[in-house]
Amino acid sequence: MTVRVGVLGATGAVGQRLIQQIDPHPDFELAALTASSASTGKSYREAAKWRVDSPIPEDVADMTVVATDPDEVPDDVDLLFSSLPSSVGEAVEPEFIEAGYVMSSNSSNFRTDEDIPLTIPEVNADHLGLIEVQRDERGWDGALVKNPNCSTITMVPPLAALDEAFGLTDVRVSTLQAVSGAGYSGVTSMEIIDNAIPHIGGEEKKMETESRKLLGEFDGAEVQWNDAEVAASCNRIPTLDGHLENVWADTAEDVTVEEAAEALREYPSIDLPSSPDQLIKVFEEPDRPQPRLDRNQSDGMGIAVGGIQETENGLQFNCLAHNTIRGAAGASVLNGELLLEEGYL
Numbered sequence: 001m002t003v004r005v006g007v008l009g010a011t012g013a014v015g016q017r018l019i020q021q022i023d024p025h026p027d028f029e030l031a032a033l034t035a036s037s038a039s040t041g042k043s044y045r046e047a048a049k050w051r052v053d054s055p056i057p058e059d060v061a062d063m064t065v066v067a068t069d070p071d072e073v074p075d076d077v078d079l080l081f082s083s084l085p086s087s088v089g090e091a092v093e094p095e096f097i098e099a100g101y102v103m104s105s106n107s108s109n110f111r112t113d114e115d116i117p118l119t120i121p122e123v124n125a126d127h128l129g130l131i132e133v134q135r136d137e138r139g140w141d142g143a144l145v146k147n148p149n150c151s152t153i154t155m156v157p158p159l160a161a162l163d164e165a166f167g168l169t170d171v172r173v174s175t176l177q178a179v180s181g182a183g184y185s186g187v188t189s190m191e192i193i194d195n196a197i198p199h200i201g202g203e204e205k206k207m208e209t210e211s212r213k214l215l216g217e218f219d220g221a222e223v224q225w226n227d228a229e230v231a232a233s234c235n236r237i238p239t240l241d242g243h244l245e246n247v248w249a250d251t252a253e254d255v256t257v258e259e260a261a262e263a264l265r266e267y268p269s270i271d272l273p274s275s276p277d278q279l280i281k282v283f284e285e286p287d288r289p290q291p292r293l294d295r296n297q298s299d300g301m302g303i304a305v306g307g308i309q310e311t312e313n314g315l316q317f318n319c320l321a322h323n324t325i326r327g328a329a330g331a332s333v334l335n336g337e338l339l340l341e342e343g344y345l
């Protein structure tokens, strides 16, 4: 069965990546594209300044962009992907869910709400059960699932592997984040070339809260957030794609570099079309992973880890993921695949 899907915010940085992921997808067929009033009524080719590193799919280029309004999206669309600015998502996403649509969203609004599943399918697919809670509490006919922020997705699978094996107590992380994470209008060349910006508004709090929810336990009614203390420092650097992060993870049990590498390599993936066979690749070379060399492994859906060292209270390591694929569009598509697999479509 092919599922007819729509993309809200289809012309933006994440929207274009969504189209790149969905167009060849075995289970999804693109049926609706929305954006702001500046794009409405135009062909997608005209409305989107296509910047993705593969040609714009011909059949998509000729589609007409419609308003981001439930009345404008055909009723036979079963699944929506949202890559709207969070302020817009906060206002319009509930309108779509109330109208009965099932949505997999990138936008940061509602991510830490108690009844909204925030999922990385390889880590916490069971949290999808919150959909029943949200339907009960909000009276929604549709369903809303969120993927986390791009910098959070990069570190959480390695943290989940270490938590499962050795117990996490404290996490500190410092990021080196690519410019695509800010969207097309995010940082200007005059700001970022020959520079690093030691502030990304709201990002630290997102990493500190979303990671604890993702690593939490779902008891059938609510998610008990993980007790680990998480502290983040977020920095923008002049790479195009790929967030690199330096992580210090304190553990309840003593752990050697070899034991950590084994736990990371053996952390299981999930059997969904977009999920890599091996979720976490561990590099032996101390200078890897690097954004330019390693962001595209497993079609941009892999998590790379390297530089593992023992510390007084646990471990230090570096991790990397492609921020607009694994950290955004690919993450949403994977959640869409999970919704299909679990019978929500």
Ligand SMILES: NC(=O)c1ccc[n+]([C@@H]2O[C@H](COP(=O)([O-])OP(=O)(O)OC[C@H]3O[C@@H](n4cnc5c(N)ncnc54)[C@H](OP(=O)(O)O)[C@@H]3O)[C@@H](O)[C@H]2O)c1
Residues within 6 Å of the ligand: 008, 009, 010, 011, 012, 013, 014, 015, 034, 035, 036, 037, 038, 039, 040, 047, 068, 083, 084, 085, 086, 088, 106, 107, 108, 148, 149, 150, 180, 181, 182, 183, 184, 185, 323, 324, 327, 328
């Ligand atoms: N970039 C990343 O790596 C990344 C990672 C994770 C999550 N996210 C999240 O994903 C979302 C999108 O980010 P982005 O980087 O793709 O942003 P972006 O490049 O600025 O794109 C925003 C999209 O939303 C549309 N839009 C803007 N205002 C609208 C309105 N009032 N009504 C309807 N549509 C509107 C835009 O349409 P027009 O072209 O017509 O203006 C465009 O399609 C954000 O919530 C962001 O936080 C981004």
